[in-house]
Amino acid sequence: MMGNTFFRGASLLCAVLLVMVAPLSSSSQDRKVIRVTAERFTFTPSHIKVKRGTVVEFRLRSEDTNHGFRIVGSDANVIIPKRGRGEATLTFLAETPGRYTFECSKMCGAGHGFMRGLITVDE
Amino acid sequence: MRTLTTFSIAMLVAGPLVAQTPNPSAADPQNPEKAPAETRIEELERRVRELESRLLEQTPSAIPPSTPSDERSTVSQTGPLSGYMDFHLNRPEREDPQLDFHRFVLLFNHSFSDRLRFVGELELEHGFVSGLEASGEVELEQAYLDFRLKPELNFRAGMLLAPVGIINERHEPPTFNGVERPFVDTFIIPTTWFDAGAGIYGTVGNGWQYRAYVMAPLDATKITADEGLHEASQKGFASNVRNVAGTGRLEYVGLPGLNIGASFWQGKTGFNFRRGESRVGVTEFDGRYHTGCFAVRGEFAQVFIDGAEDLNDLLQRTAGVNPNIASQMRGFYVEPSLRPLPRLKYDVAAFVRYENFDTQFRMPEGVLPLKQFDRTAWVFGASYFPDPDVVLKIDYTIVRNQSSLFGSADSLNIGLGWWF
Numbered sequence: 001m002m003g004n005t006f007f008r009g010a011s012l013l014c015a016v017l018l019v020m021v022a023p024l025s026s027s028s029q030d031r032k033v034i035r036v037t038a039e040r041f042t043f044t045p046s047h048i049k050v051k052r053g054t055v056v057e058f059r060l061r062s063e064d065t066n067h068g069f070r071i072v073g074s075d076a077n078v079i080i081p082k083r084g085r086g087e088a089t090l091t092f093l094a095e096t097p098g099r100y101t102f103e104c105s106k107m108c109g110a111g112h113g114f115m116r117g118l119i120t121v122d123e
Numbered sequence: 124m125r126t127l128t129t130f131s132i133a134m135l136v137a138g139p140l141v142a143q144t145p146n147p148s149a150a151d152p153q154n155p156e157k158a159p160a161e162t163r164i165e166e167l168e169r170r171v172r173e174l175e176s177r178l179l180e181q182t183p184s185a186i187p188p189s190t191p192s193d194e195r196s197t198v199s200q201t202g203p204l205s206g207y208m209d210f211h212l213n214r215p216e217r218e219d220p221q222l223d224f225h226r227f228v229l230l231f232n233h234s235f236s237d238r239l240r241f242v243g244e245l246e247l248e249h250g251f252v253s254g255l256e257a258s259g260e261v262e263l264e265q266a267y268l269d270f271r272l273k274p275e276l277n278f279r280a281g282m283l284l285a286p287v288g289i290i291n292e293r294h295e296p297p298t299f300n301g302v303e304r305p306f307v308d309t310f311i312i313p314t315t316w317f318d319a320g321a322g323i324y325g326t327v328g329n330g331w332q333y334r335a336y337v338m339a340p341l342d343a344t345k346i347t348a349d350e351g352l353h354e355a356s357q358k359g360f361a362s363n364v365r366n367v368a369g370t371g372r373l374e375y376v377g378l379p380g381l382n383i384g385a386s387f388w389q390g391k392t393g394f395n396f397r398r399g400e401s402r403v404g405v406t407e408f409d410g411r412y413h414t415g416c417f418a419v420r421g422e423f424a425q426v427f428i429d430g431a432e433d434l435n436d437l438l439q440r441t442a443g444v445n446p447n448i449a450s451q452m453r454g455f456y457v458e459p460s461l462r463p464l465p466r467l468k469y470d471v472a473a474f475v476r477y478e479n480f481d482t483q484f485r486m487p488e489g490v491l492p493l494k495q496f497d498r499t500a501w502v503f504g505a506s507y508f509p510d511p512d513v514v515l516k517i518d519y520t521i522v523r524n525q526s527s528l529f530g531s532a533d534s535l536n537i538g539l540g541w542w543f
Contacts, residue, residue, distance in 0.1 A: 037379055040298055041292075042332075044376060044378070044380075045377070046330060046332075046376065047326075047329065063413075064297065065542060066512075083511040084470065085511075107230055109542070110244060110265065110293065110294060110295070111293055113240065113269055114332065114334075
């Protein structure tokens with residue numbers, strides 16, 4: 001009993017001591033929630049600017065049908081529920097400065113191809 | 124394994140505990156027999172579990188998860204095809220009612236790569252096609268390749284929709300009120316207006332986007348006094364491109380719920396005549412806005428036909444009848460609407476639309492306009508959406524003209540439309 005308690009205590013103590021630096025790296029990441037509305041055939045906002053290191057949480061809502069939200073060049077791709085049926089969330093770590101195109105990935109009508117936007121990650 | 128996972132997560136999250144370590148002297152008041160060290164360990168364990176669950180919620184990932192609130196009910200089960208259907212019952216005053224499967228449209232979408240894509244839209248109108256005039260039509264309304272370079276500049280070539288007005292590029296049944304499309308978007312802007320062409324499009328930042336195409340021009344011999352430009356498109360059928368037309372649209376979509384745009388079309392149309400030339404220009408402005416349960420949209424379009432006098436002479440020599448084509452046509456509409464149950468699964472909408480459209484707004488010199496072509500329409504209607512992609516519509520349309528000789532018929536219309 002005593003040995004077990006000692007082992008659990010030692011494990012936790014190690015955990016605490018070994019990872020004191022871990023929160024330093026995670027706390028350097030700003031977290032930003034961005035609400036995006038999808039509607040045939042636009043995203044609003046369609047141009048999103050964030051700083052490098054920001055963890056962007058997209059909250060995606062549709063005003064009409066199902067849309068997709070795909071960040072080109074990555075595997076990030078979610079389906080946005082139809083109007084009145086909740087929202088999708090997608091988390092994007094803005095690690096590298098640059099421009100990232102996002103687009104609707106689900107055919108939504110005659111103007112589907114216009115449904116695009118831009119994420120700019122600044123230094 | 125689970126212990127190891129818990130331990131690893133604890134390593135990631137336990138840092139803050141250093142600053143928040145409980146007071147070592149604080150024993151569990153519920154169980155005074157417990158050793159202070161044991162109580163402290165239990166407290167730490169509890170906090171590690173709490174932080175573990177928080178971490179799992181918040182860890183960013185390179186491959187983000189899809190987390191709609193209710194996957195089963197929010198995502199349509201769609202196959203490789205998409206499309207829309209439009210099924211109408213029209214009952215004009217003093218006439219028998221008609222059932223019309225107005226539109227059966229299939230859309231195709233294929234990505235060769237992130238930069239190169241194909242989109243096609245094939246439409247069957249009125250359910251039946253034969254060689255007779257009164258039958259339906261099969262139309263290839265879109266079939267283009269997109270060459271995507273960057274957001275500001277992309278190329279498109281093939282069969283294109285003219286980027287003019289609200290309805291021409293946005294005509295899925297759940298997207299507009301009323302069983303039939305607005306008259307302005309039928310006679311002044313000849314939706315669905317498509318033809319062969321090529322051009323560029325893109326976004327220019329701060330919510331502005333554009334398209335600019337060259338397309339096959341309209342055919343002057345198909346312009347009529349009654350229906351304006353409605354049948355004037357060559358529709359990609361061996362389209363004559365002796366002179367191409369230019370068209371473009373600039374839109375602002377930078378604010379939630381707001382979309383305002385301006386479009387133009389300019390092109391020579393007299394390729395069927397050896398002598399004489401005519402030119403058609405279209406200028407259009409439109410806006411849409413919705414907030415909460417309220418929405419409003421409006422559109423203004425004006426057509427300029429240069430050389431209308433010569434055109435009438437040439438057509439009279441060919442057909443024996445002066446077609447009475449105007450030098451200017453004009454139309455506009457305003458449509459407020461209400462959706463009193465916003466964001467609910469089952470939705471209803473009510474609207475009223477006022478339209479004014481005149482296909483003889485200005486005539487060539489010396490020719491008087493015919494008053495029956497100066498028309499107004501009031502459309503009152505409602506829509507029920509059992510699903511955001513399915514709509515049951517009903518409206519009553521009152522059309523009036525300025526003539527004391529020619530009457531016009533009201534109509535009751537019921538429509539079922541769906542997108543899939």
